[in-house]
Amino acid sequence: MCALSSGVLSHLSLLEVKARSRKTQLQQQSRVMELKAKVEALKTQREQLKAQIQTHQVWGLMVVEANFCADEEEENMDEESENSNLLQLMARHTQLKDLLHAHHLIGGYDIIKTRKGKGACVSIATAYENVFLDTFNLEIDLKPTVKISRHNIPPFIPLNNLAEQNNMQTDLRVFLDTLSQHLNAFVGRKQQLKLVKEKHKSIEVMESNVLCSLLVLLLTVPREKTAVLCTLDYTDHTRCLPTRVHLESEDKQLPDSPQWKKNCTLLMETPVHKALITMKKMGSIV
């Protein structure tokens, strides 16, 4: 008797559970349908709003154009001069943008607006011997004062000093030109050092520094194998050529010999990696 009733009861409870779940399933299904319908409705609403925005934009432009045309027809002096001023400004704006683009193409710096006119970002490209090398960037705040907020310029380039000395606040162009000079010269010197290390394995670089403003090379004279220590000082950081060349040798007469005096001048006037090639050809060094 008990077994039978428990069997029946358990069967009944199973049926009850099934019935309940069917209801919730139905509810779930209807809920899913509701949500899907809502998604469709929202999507249509979004498309409508997008279309409205577009219309407004086009309408705005059309109104401006219409004003231009209308005013031209009416020949109203004040409005015409105002519009011609506006047109002149627009022409000047386009001209400046083209100039900036051309400047960027020839390897100068490029500047773009950021944060809706409150900031600008300058990209300074560097090159040496017709090869583009690193690009440096500066993010500048324009309001309330002109201030550098972020940059990737290495710390041995005296950025803050240059900003002060060149009055970055009043003359941004001069500051950027000077900075570009410093960066291009640094990259040029760095590239020369790299080429010396790559192409002249017989010459040992005794000393150099991160700014590439000092270079000490150990040269060897053929036959006698005398060592010559050549120091190149690049004290003018806006140039790729040294300001001073100093030679030292175990052979005290050597630096004063006419051949080495010529080599000295060569090193002052030609980039070091090229000067070394010439010196090798002339037989001064190995």
Added chain:
Amino acid sequence: MDNTVKRLLERLVRRIPSRMLKTTLDKWSRLTATQRQSIDYTESKWALTEKLLAICEVFMLVSPWFHTDVIENPNLGMWYAFQLMDPQDDAHSVELTQFKEQFKSHLSELIRHVSIKIKKHTDEAVWIRIAWGDTFSRPNHLKPTYVVHYLQTPYVFLSSLTSKQKPLLSQALVLSTRYQAIKDANLSGRKLTAIRDLLMKQYLQVFPTKFPSPLAERNRVVSNLHIEKEQAGSAANRHQMACEAFGDGLLPQLQSAVYKLETKFRDHTNKTMTERDEAFRCVVKFASTNLLESLRHSASSGVASTPVTPLLSSVPLKGKNYFVITDNGPGPSSQMKPSQK
């Protein structure tokens, strides 16, 4: 060979991981080729150390200076960055020999028993190893201080320096580099290369440009095309802002960022805290195996809101990972004392 030197050599060899032992010893130019060949690397490390000691005993060639590969072992401890302030006119033309002479003479004047070794690494870094002694004892080579400096930059990196030694070292550094002061740069980490790259800006920074290069293909598994379509724009935007704040590609590995807060408690539902007169002091520490990557990912995935708050973006921007935030303004940038930039 006295015991301290012997112990030092044992400890140094023990610190080198076994797989790097052969390469390190090959680079150590004090051993001749025959000596190097005589070392059997299949032996146990203990046996190797004994062998090495024997070679050194015979020739008395022990020098506590090992190749910098050993020194750059990240288990050396914490590195701290310092910044030199107010350069004098000739600071930019300080060259290596001059710096070496000046530093050695200044530090020797300040402390009698000190052992200084200066070496220039191939990447233009000047490494200084200082073993400190005092009036009564010889320099302790087991606890040396390491200093790394790049000439013509204002940054100095220090490891293992006690508070007693700090003023002496600071004085010597300031005088030999021709600056007027030195201050804590509030940046520390286990990897020297990481804090150096952060300060010298040697990682890939992202700037707004007119012709943005497409960000590298990220092979994301797209679970739902609809979600992808709706979210693609804002996801790309968040990624761009995260990269502009922290950088692209591999980022320098910082382990932590600490914010020390001294502000007023602002939650009005908690009266006991808001009614206190004293400032609310709290220290918040973010820790990670690569903190900058974690922060960048949290910004690009939307966990941290974009544009990235200056509190987080100051870490790479200012090159600091220790900030003190007081009530004078909304972010760390306004708390900096005028001398700190």
